[in-house]
Amino acid sequence: xxxxxxxxxxxxxxxxxxxxxxxxxxxxxxxxxxxxxxxxxxxxxxxxxxxxxxxxxxxxxxxxxxxxxxxxxxxxxxxxxxxxxxxxxxxxxxxxxxxxxxxxxx
Amino acid sequence: xxxxxxxxxxxxxxxxxxxxxxxxxxxxxxxxxxxxxxxxxxxxxxxxxxxxxxxxxxxxxxxxxxxxxxxxxxxxxxxxxxxxxxxxxxxxxxxxxxxxxxxxxxxxxxxxxxxxxxxxxxxxxxxxxxxxxxxxxxxxxxxxxxxxxxxxxxxxxxxxxxxxxxxxxxxxxxxxxxxxxxxxxxxxxxxxxxxxxxxxxxxxxxxxxxxxxxxxxxxxxxxxxxxxxxxxxxxxxxxxxxxxxxxxxxxxxxxxxxxxxxxxxxxxxxxxxxxxxxxxxxxxxxxxxxxxxxxxxxxxxxxxxxxxxxxxxxxxxxxxxxxxxxxxxxxxxxxxxxxxxxxxxxxxxxxxxxxxxxxxxxxxxxxxxxxxxxxxxxxxxxxxxxxxxxxxxxxxxxxxxxxxxxxxxxxxxxxxxxxxxxxxxxxxxxxxxxxxxxxxxxxxxxxxxxxxxxxxxxxxxxxxxxxxxxxxxxxxxxxxxxxxxxxxxxxxxxxxxxxxxxxxxxxxxxxxxxxxxxxxxxxxxxxxxxxxxxxxxxxxxxxxxxxxxxxxxxxxxxxxxxxxxxxxxxxxxxxxxxxxxxxxxxxxxxxxxxxxxxxxxxxxxxxxxxxxxxxxxxxxxxxxxxxxxxxxxxxxxxxxxxxxxxxxxxxxxxxxxxxxxxxxxxxxxxxxxxxxxxxxxxxxxxxxxxxxxxxxxxxxxxxxxxxxxxxxxxxxxxxxxx
Numbered sequence: 001x002x003x004x005x006x007x008x009x010x011x012x013x014x015x016x017x018x019x020x021x022x023x024x025x026x027x028x029x030x031x032x033x034x035x036x037x038x039x040x041x042x043x044x045x046x047x048x049x050x051x052x053x054x055x056x057x058x059x060x061x062x063x064x065x066x067x068x069x070x071x072x073x074x075x076x077x078x079x080x081x082x083x084x085x086x087x088x089x090x091x092x093x094x095x096x097x098x099x100x101x102x103x104x105x106x
Numbered sequence: 107x108x109x110x111x112x113x114x115x116x117x118x119x120x121x122x123x124x125x126x127x128x129x130x131x132x133x134x135x136x137x138x139x140x141x142x143x144x145x146x147x148x149x150x151x152x153x154x155x156x157x158x159x160x161x162x163x164x165x166x167x168x169x170x171x172x173x174x175x176x177x178x179x180x181x182x183x184x185x186x187x188x189x190x191x192x193x194x195x196x197x198x199x200x201x202x203x204x205x206x207x208x209x210x211x212x213x214x215x216x217x218x219x220x221x222x223x224x225x226x227x228x229x230x231x232x233x234x235x236x237x238x239x240x241x242x243x244x245x246x247x248x249x250x251x252x253x254x255x256x257x258x259x260x261x262x263x264x265x266x267x268x269x270x271x272x273x274x275x276x277x278x279x280x281x282x283x284x285x286x287x288x289x290x291x292x293x294x295x296x297x298x299x300x301x302x303x304x305x306x307x308x309x310x311x312x313x314x315x316x317x318x319x320x321x322x323x324x325x326x327x328x329x330x331x332x333x334x335x336x337x338x339x340x341x342x343x344x345x346x347x348x349x350x351x352x353x354x355x356x357x358x359x360x361x362x363x364x365x366x367x368x369x370x371x372x373x374x375x376x377x378x379x380x381x382x383x384x385x386x387x388x389x390x391x392x393x394x395x396x397x398x399x400x401x402x403x404x405x406x407x408x409x410x411x412x413x414x415x416x417x418x419x420x421x422x423x424x425x426x427x428x429x430x431x432x433x434x435x436x437x438x439x440x441x442x443x444x445x446x447x448x449x450x451x452x453x454x455x456x457x458x459x460x461x462x463x464x465x466x467x468x469x470x471x472x473x474x475x476x477x478x479x480x481x482x483x484x485x486x487x488x489x490x491x492x493x494x495x496x497x498x499x500x501x502x503x504x505x506x507x508x509x510x511x512x513x514x515x516x517x518x519x520x521x522x523x524x525x526x527x528x529x530x531x532x533x534x535x536x537x538x539x540x541x542x543x544x545x546x547x548x549x550x551x552x553x554x555x556x557x558x559x560x561x562x563x564x565x566x567x568x569x570x571x572x573x574x575x576x577x578x579x580x581x582x583x584x585x586x587x588x589x590x591x592x593x594x595x596x597x598x599x600x601x602x603x604x605x606x607x608x609x610x611x612x613x614x615x616x617x618x619x620x621x622x623x624x625x626x627x628x629x630x631x632x633x634x635x636x637x638x639x640x641x642x643x644x645x646x647x648x649x650x651x652x653x654x655x656x657x658x659x660x661x662x663x664x665x666x667x668x669x670x671x672x673x674x675x676x677x678x679x680x681x682x683x684x685x686x687x688x689x690x691x692x693x694x695x696x697x698x699x700x701x702x703x704x705x706x707x708x709x710x711x712x713x714x715x716x717x718x719x720x721x722x723x724x725x726x727x728x729x730x731x732x733x734x735x736x737x738x739x740x741x742x743x744x745x746x747x748x749x750x751x752x753x754x755x756x757x758x759x760x761x762x763x764x765x766x767x768x769x770x771x772x773x774x775x776x777x778x779x780x781x782x783x784x785x786x787x788x789x790x791x792x793x794x795x796x797x798x799x800x801x802x803x804x805x806x807x808x809x810x811x812x813x814x815x816x817x818x819x820x821x822x823x824x825x826x827x828x
Contacts, residue, residue, distance in 0.1 A: 048642075056684070
């Protein structure tokens with residue numbers, strides 16, 4: 001079975017103002033038939049609790065669609081937020097897209 | 107033959123010239139003689155004067171019908187005859203003073219005795235004459251003699267030396283052809299009493315002259331005498347004025363009092379649509395033909411007669427019937443007696459200007475219409491702080507007429523606006539905006555005034571938008587928010603000191619925040635403590651925070667043991683899910699302290715760890731109290747919650763806080779983190795136990811360069827003493 005792989009790459013400040021757009025991209029990926037969604041945080045400088053809520057919503061949306069979701073490229077602040085919330089137990093975190101491709105796609 | 111002195115010839119020549127000079131004024135003298143004759147013979151005044159009358163007893167001669175000149179110095183007067191040598195000059199052996207035919211035959215010796223002897227005219231006097239005088243031979247028309255004025259004007263040397271100039275040689279090529287026929291005509295006996303000629307100087311310059319050319323006879327020999335006045339200067343002046351007249355861009359005309367055109371220049375013809383002045387004059391005889399309204403010409407005369415001049419803008423008809431506007435400056439011309447003689451006019455086509463003015467007027471009207479359509483107040487103000495104009499809306503707002511504002515200095519109604527205008531002009535900024543509150547007739551009004559410079563900062567336009575309603579709504583909302591914030595604060599517990607000292611700080615980033623905390627005794631021994639942080643901030647977060655506070659305070663959670671933190675968190679996670687909370691969730695740290703056993707049981711749902719600082723032999727020991735792997739409340743309904751416990755040493759201090767206390771963006775862009783905050787807390791305690799929560803906040807504020815925190819900040823300090 002071939003997998004459709006989509007990368008979503010938010011940038012800058014990920015807060016409530018970006019949540020709507022972020023969620024729309026997740027839905028678009030699923031509508032496009034993605035069964036592997038990777039959120040790459042390498043361009044995100046800061047994520048607040050609302051941004052984390054948007055990520056949780058993305059996880060739930062993708063998982064309830066029966067597809068898989070991963071994240072990569074977390075900076076220190078984002079990683080702390082993930083770990084503090086215990087989300088590192090909910091979703092697999094990769095260093096970057098290359099690591100993800102090696103470990104998941106191959 | 108005597109020869110009294112060597113230059114006798116010259117003297118003779120001068121005498122002859124004097125005779126000719128005398129003839130220049132023959133007109134006036136002849137008239138005078140005529141008048142005298144008529145006075146003497148009143149009955150026969152129309153008859154020609156008797157021949158013996160002219161020149162009698164006077165140094166004058168009258169021009170006879172033939173134009174002959176009478177010599178004035180007969181021998182009878184004692185004048186010496188000219189020397190014989192002079193005759194050869196005139197090609198005639200006879201001394202013509204002797205010629206009896208040239209001496210008045212009625213001049214009797216008897217008469218001369220009776221009358222006073224006329225003074226002699228010295229030859230030098232003729233030399234001083236300004237008129238140009240020359241004698242030519244006939245019929246050859248060779249220049250025989252010329253006075254100094256002649257020689258000087260034409261740049262010639264004395265005719266006695268060198269080449270003898272002919273009449274044709276002294277005429278300029280511009281001279282009318284008839285000029286060349288003069289000698290022949292004079293030889294036939296014709297006289298030219300007022301003729302204009304163009305002579306040529308040796309420098310080839312044209313010399314305009316006016317005067318007489320006459321013939322006279324001397325011993326049967328005919329000579330031609332020319333007596334001219336140099337009119338070059340007048341001619342050149344006239345030519346200059348003619349040129350100005352011809353080339354002026356302004357239309358110029360001369361008309362009679364009745365309005366009949368005497369002359370017009372090409373510019374005037376052009377203004378009225380004609381190619382040439384002649385074409386214009388052929389078509390338009392009278393000025394009244396030009397005016398669109400008939401009485402214009404007649405109307406101007408009384409004004410001209412009283413003031414001498416008149417300047418007016420009138421509508422006139424152009425060739426082809428089109429009307430146009432001209433600016434007409436009329437001047438009354440008077441004759442020598444001061445009587446009105448005619449009208450001189452200067453005309454400018456001002457149609458373009460009138461059209462531009464009309465266009466400008468329309469543009470102004472349109473601008474006013476646009477300004478009036480603006481649903482706000484508009485004012486145009488010059489850089490000297492005066493109103494250039496306002497729109498109707500502004501005038502109506504102040505219940506003043508539109509014109510009332512123009513020219514007035516700003517700020518006569520509102521000093522706040524006046525100050526804004528002054529500051530705006532003093533500033534280099536092209537645009538500015540300010541909210542200005544005023545009171546008009548006792549009612550509050552607020553305007554958002556937007557200013558924009560105009561005309562190179564010489565003026566500016568100010569548009570005011572009425573934001574009174576918005577400001578009222580904002581004020582009401584602020585009031586409501588303040589009330590809500592007050593309500594949230596009222597829910598938070600007051601500090602306690604016995605048996606456990608608890609202090610707290612609640613600093614929402616906006617008026618309302620998503621943080622909340624509480625502590626209360628579940629029974630005599632058990633103290634429940636919790637602190638929660640709803641995602642996001644502001645009023646939406648505050649609403650969820652308040653709900654959770656109320657759930658917990660009322661212990662309104664089904665089948666929940668409030669002594670068991672993990673049960674409380676699970677219960678909360680069951681009733682609150684982010685999909686139903688507009689994607690909001692919250693983190694919470696919940697603990698129960700048993701003061702009898704000194705055991706603290708706790709659970710945290712994705713919340714930053716609580717920090718327990720206690721004294722140990724090694725110094726300050728910091729223990730982070732958290733239950734890892736427990737997700738925030740509301741994220742996943744299946745989340746599992748666990749608890750942990752810690753034994754509390756005497757003199758320990760527990761800090762519970764939200765992430766707002768440490769997630770601080772520093773000026774260099776890096777984020778202060780939890781570890782930094784823990785170090786700060788440990789440092790505070792290392793300097794002794796005697797410190798307050800305020801000191802912790804002070805220390806954090808030195809990290810945060812801003813006055814406010816980006817996120818809500820809550821901080822609980824629990825001192826377990828002893």
